[in-house]
Amino acid sequence: MKLDVLVFAAHPDDAELNIGGTICALIKQNLKVGVIDLTKGEMGTRGxxxxxKKEAHNASVALGLHYRKNLDLGDSKLDNTRANQLKIITEVRNSxxxxCITGAPHDRHPDHGKxxxxxxxxxxxxxLQKIDSGGQQPWRPEHILHYMQDRPFEPDFVFDISETWEQKKKSLxxxxTQFNVSEAGEEPETYIxxxxxxxxxxxxxxxxxHLAGFEFGEPLKYHNGPAPLSSFDEFFSNKANS
Known part of the structure; x- marks a missing residue:
């Protein structure tokens, strides 16, 4: 399936947690958005x-995703091997x-940076043409963004999620088993x-x-910036619509 935007997450719930509002907004703008979870989160304390897997399915419905797949690369064992790269390459060339939007380069959880x-x-x-993934054509995204995770960074953009905040909450x-648990039950309480x-x-x-003049926002960093710009149209969009 051809996608406009592909989001990568180390664990199920990372996409919802850090970029869920943006995902919802992009889908409302008629863009096709997919998520690739790299692991099943099997090392998590709860659940x-x-x-x-069931929670991720329900969250996908809440977001309105066009595509989601779990590559099962091993929670806490995310090695940068050619075998793992080829699994990601196959998904990128397919879609x-x-x-592409991926996590922070460095974060509290070692899996996130890895x-x-x-x-x-x-x-x-x-x-690269000579990397074979079963006869697929090479493909590299035009733009790569990083979403913020636990540790803050100085963002290049803040995406307005004021109209999709409630939908993001629903997906979370x-x-x-992971969020907003009022009574921990038999499983230990965790940081999140x-x-x-x-x-x-x-x-x-x-x-x-607030920094960007919205009610709610999600911060993003442009990979290997500065971000390209060829028009000021976005700067005047609010004026044109007023």
């Missing part, structure tokens, strides 16, 4: 592979996205499972939205 480097290397190699709450963490997410979205 099982089976429950997280031929114009824009996943990002694996994706970046794969995106580059995907454009689909991960019932408490209601207070969910409040922090809203505070961050409000903060970055």
């Amino acid at each position: 099982t592979v089976e429950t997280r 031929q996205p114009d824009v 996943a990002t480097q694996l994706v970046l290397d794969s995106l580059f190699y995907s454009g 709450l689909a991960f019932e 499972s408490t209601p207070s963490y969910f409040k922090q997410l809203e505070s961050r979205a409000r903060y970055f939205g």
Whole structure:
């Protein structure tokens, strides 16, 4: 399936958590968006592979995704090997996205930075003619963006998610074992499972939205910037619509 935007996530829920509002907004703009989860999150403290698979499906429905696939590369074992690169290359060449969005280069969770480097290397190699992935044509996205994860960075863009914040929340709450758990039950409480963490997410979205003049926003960094610009049309879009 040809996609306009392909999002990569180390674990199921990373896409919803960090770029879910943007995904919803892009889909509302009639763009085709897909998500590739690199692992099943099997090392997570809460939930099982089976429950997280079901939660990811429900979250995909909430987001309105056109495509989602889990490559099962091994939670906490994300090695930057040619075998793993080829699995990503196959997905990129199949979907031929114009824009790819991946995680932060460095973050609190080691898997996040490792996943990002694996994706970046794969995106580059995907454009090389002599790397064979079963007869597919080479493809490299025109633009690569990074979404912010636990550790903040100075963003190049803030995407307006004011109209999709509630939809993002719905996709996150689909991960019932992971977020906004009022009673931990038999499983241990984690850094992200408490209601207070969910409040922090809203505070961050409000903060970055405020910086850009929105109610809610998601910060993004352009890979190997500066970002290309050939028109000021976007700068005047609000004026034209007023």
